[in-house]
Amino acid sequence: MSLKTGLVFFTVVWVLLAGWAQAGPLFQFHHAQGTAIADEKNQPVFLRGVSFGNRVWVNDRIPVTHHSAEDYSRVRAMGMNLVRFYLNYQTLELDAAPFEYQADGWQWLDTNIAWARAQGVYLILNVHVPQGGFQSQGNGRKLWQDADLQKRFIAMWRAIAERYRDEPVVFGYDLLNEPGVTRAKQQWQRLAQRTVDAIRLVDKKHPIIVERVNSINRRWENDADMNFVTVDGDNIIYTFHSYAPYFYSHQGIPWDASMKNRDGGVWPDPSRQHTRAFLARTIDQYLAWGKAHNVPLYFGEWGTYKANFEADRGGLNYLRDMLSVLEERKLTNTFHVYHEESFGIYRGDGPLDPANVNQPVIDMFTTYLKPKHNES
Secondary structure: OHHHHHHHHHHHHHHHHHHHHHOOOOOOEEEOOOOOEEEOOOOEOOOOOEEOOOOOOHHOOOOOOOOOHHHHHHHHHOOOEEEEEEEHHHEEEOOOOEEOOOOOEEEEEEEHHHHHHOOOOOOEEEEEEEOOOOOOOOOOHHHHHHHHHHHHHHHHHHHHHHHOOOOOOEEEEEOOOOOOEEOHHHHHHHHHHHHHHHHHHHOHHHHEEEEEEEEEEOOOOOOOOOOOOOOOOOEEHHHHHHHOOOOHHHHOOOOOOOOOOOOOOOOOOOHEEHHHHHEEEEEEHHHHHHHHHOOEEEEEOOOOOOOHHOOOOOOHHHHHHHHHHHHHHHHOEEOOOEEOHHHHOOOOOOOOOOOEEEEHHHHHHHHHHHHHHHOO
C-alpha cells in the first residue's frame, strides 16, 4: 500500500468512525408481541429507566432548569436506557390558541430527543397534564365533561405522532397519566380509542401505551380487571403504576391530609406485610391480567416518598426489594422520579443541583443495573 493510498484509507476509516460516534447507538422501533415487547428482530426486550417530571405540576412550559444533556449521561451511567418524559399540554398548546402548536415546545422535544440519542436512551412521551387538568388526585374533571377539550387532546396527540412517526428514539406514546374519570372507566376507553385511531392515521410504527383508570369519581378502587381498559388496534402496550403499600410509600406527604402526619412503619416489617413477597404478589396481579389478555405490560411508575429515607424507615430496602422483583420478571419499568423534592433522586424543585442527591439510590441502581446496561 502506497503512502498516498494508506492516507486515503485511514481518512475514510476515520470519517466512518467519527460519523458512527456522532450518530450514537442504533435505535429500533418496538412492538407488542403477545405478552412481550419486541424489537425489529422480534426479540423480547427489557428496558429499565426513570421518569423526568419536567415540573409539569407548576405549569412550567419549557422546563429548562429541570435537566440538561448531562442528565441523560447520568441516567445511562446508572445502567438505564429509558426515560418517561412528562409533558404538560401547555408545552405545545396554549388555551388562548387551541389547535396551534408552539415552536419552542417542539424545539424542546427535539432537543431532548437529540440528547437522548447521544446517550443511547429511549424516550416515552407521556401527557402527564392534559387539557382540562392533572388527573391523579381526582381533579381535571373538565376533560371528561368538555367535548372540545377532548378534541384538542386527540388533535395534539395526532400532531405529536405525525412529527415523530419516523423517530425511533421515541419508544412510544403514553397517552394519559392516571386517568381520573367522573362516571365510569368507559369514558377513558372511548377517549383512548379515538386517540389511538387518530394516531394510527399518521403513525403505524410506534407502540401506543394505554393506562388503566386511576379513579372513578374520586374513588380509588380496583375492579376485577384491575381497572384496565382495552382498545382495538395494533401495537398496544398497557401500563400501570404501583406504590403499594400506599400507607408506607406515601407516609408524610403534605398533599393528602390523611397521610401528612401518619406513621407508615418501616421496611421490612413482616407484621405489616412490608416484605418482598408482598411486592411480588402486587406486581403479579397486574401481570396476570396481561397474560389473560395476551398483551404486554409496562410498569410506568414506582418509588417512595423522601420521608422513607429518614429515621431508619427503610426506603432503600423497599426500592431494592421492588427492583429485584422487576429484574426477576424482566418487566420494563421507569422509576418515579429523577428530579423533584418529594420523590426525586435529585432533590429540590428549582434548578437541578448535582450535590442535592440521594446518593444511596444512585448507588443501588448502578450496582443492580450497570452490569446489564447492554441488555435492551
